[in-house]
Amino acid sequence: MGAQGNGGMSRNRVALCLFLLALIPRLLYLASIPEEAILESVDARGYDLLARNLRAGHGFSLHDAPPYPRDGLRTPLYPVFVGAAYTLAGERPVAVAVLQAALDSLTALLVGALAGTLLGRRAGTAATVLYALTPLQWRYAAALLTEIPLAFLVTLALWLLVRLNPSSGCSVRGRRIHRMALACGAVAGLAALCKPNLGGLALIMTLAAWWALRRERRRALRGAGAVLLGAALVVAPWLFRNWAVFGRPFLSNAALGYVARVSAPATLGVVEGHQVPPWSPEWEARYHALVTQAATRYSWSLPLDAPLSPREADRRERQVARVAWEVVAAHPWAAARAHLVGFLRAWAPQEQAFWYAHLTGRPWGTTGVAANALRDAVEILCAGRPLEAVEFAFMRPWGRLDPLGHLLWYGWGLGHLLAGGLVIAGLWRLRRRPALALALGAAILYATLPPGPIGYERFRVPVMPLLTVLEVAGLTGLLSKCRPLLTHPPRGILSGE
Numbered sequence: 001m002g003a004q005g006n007g008g009m010s011r012n013r014v015a016l017c018l019f020l021l022a023l024i025p026r027l028l029y030l031a032s033i034p035e036e037a038i039l040e041s042v043d044a045r046g047y048d049l050l051a052r053n054l055r056a057g058h059g060f061s062l063h064d065a066p067p068y069p070r071d072g073l074r075t076p077l078y079p080v081f082v083g084a085a086y087t088l089a090g091e092r093p094v095a096v097a098v099l100q101a102a103l104d105s106l107t108a109l110l111v112g113a114l115a116g117t118l119l120g121r122r123a124g125t126a127a128t129v130l131y132a133l134t135p136l137q138w139r140y141a142a143a144l145l146t147e148i149p150l151a152f153l154v155t156l157a158l159w160l161l162v163r164l165n166p167s168s169g170c171s172v173r174g175r176r177i178h179r180m181a182l183a184c185g186a187v188a189g190l191a192a193l194c195k196p197n198l199g200g201l202a203l204i205m206t207l208a209a210w211w212a213l214r215r216e217r218r219r220a221l222r223g224a225g226a227v228l229l230g231a232a233l234v235v236a237p238w239l240f241r242n243w244a245v246f247g248r249p250f251l252s253n254a255a256l257g258y259v260a261r262v263s264a265p266a267t268l269g270v271v272e273g274h275q276v277p278p279w280s281p282e283w284e285a286r287y288h289a290l291v292t293q294a295a296t297r298y299s300w301s302l303p304l305d306a307p308l309s310p311r312e313a314d315r316r317e318r319q320v321a322r323v324a325w326e327v328v329a330a331h332p333w334a335a336a337r338a339h340l341v342g343f344l345r346a347w348a349p350q351e352q353a354f355w356y357a358h359l360t361g362r363p364w365g366t367t368g369v370a371a372n373a374l375r376d377a378v379e380i381l382c383a384g385r386p387l388e389a390v391e392f393a394f395m396r397p398w399g400r401l402d403p404l405g406h407l408l409w410y411g412w413g414l415g416h417l418l419a420g421g422l423v424i425a426g427l428w429r430l431r432r433r434p435a436l437a438l439a440l441g442a443a444i445l446y447a448t449l450p451p452g453p454i455g456y457e458r459f460r461v462p463v464m465p466l467l468t469v470l471e472v473a474g475l476t477g478l479l480s481k482c483r484p485l486l487t488h489p490p491r492g493i494l495s496g497e
Contacts, residue, residue, distance in 0.1 A: 020105075104151065111127050126472050147461035181230070187230075206228050260291075262453055364405075367397075368400040373396075425478060444463045
């Protein structure tokens, strides 16, 4: 008993040390930025306003003046999270950032538990350390955005799914399997209520649960059904709310806005041979042309800037989306190309410019190298000009950067290449656990592929825990193959034969 107790205390100390390893750099980064940087983005200011309106009794509204019309763009979990932090610590965004730093440190432990279950205790510790020291997560823990709570929910859903998998060595049995599946679905539902971009996570978990339990057909159907039921129970109240407010049940009308504000303008850019940056004046002009076309077709009686009821605003949103969808449907290959190139561009290293400015106090532009050069190189590569892409991304910056710029530019670039290779190797290593490989790979693609033309590193934040697990899986797999060569090298290597 004493030995077991000492073992438990030792594990608790290790967990505490790992938690602090994650928490300290997040708090140090938070202390290094001005408080207003927490609300730097438009989305952050929107979440702040939603939380304040909820606390003031104005309802779920993105407006700062009466009559506070109800909003259908955002989902409720994160504004409630922010509002709870404001209730506990006052309406200070820094309180939310501190809470998110602690939550993301718990995510680091959960990443270790997930990797440890799949790959062993040492791999679990390595995954925790790797996630704890990921600078991308430090940044977004200090921003009033959904990504950090979403990362926790996605990781928790995967951890619950792993416990259903007989090949994991810790699967549950009997009635507990249904409770675990129900919990997995409920967490996936919470992820959808945190950010609608992951509204389909419950379907991925359902398919993976069925696949994991497929050897017993009845149990597989019950497990998959329990996942769906858990997600439905969590999401249903919000669907009914939107039905009452807007006249139809939906999770978020962000998808309608995405077709009109992103897909159609990006498609037109490919068709016209003139790509422009998202949200630039030219990009917005394309969107406003679609709005004008919808207003003419559907004979809008009120001016474009007139205050509208929630149902009328939603009706107009759907009409603009129909006009935009016609553009996408008329040019499917152009739309596919715009989204695929945008997806690939989003995986290019982007953080070096931020960290250079943060560490030196000088904008990256002072180096003479464009901050988006690596993203642009991906687009050049997709256009079939590989030599030009290499010259643009690696040769041209060489003589322009100072030592820190070189370290960040080439270090981040090589790091991304290495991490990408390890992720692929990790998926291959887990091929004998197809349900888990499916869940990991599908969740990563689902989070990062749809943003397409507007994708950037922010969309990787919620799935960084899963990427970390796959990186460690790939690394440990490679090390296990190299170990026999290191311990028992071929005779010719040492003897010269």
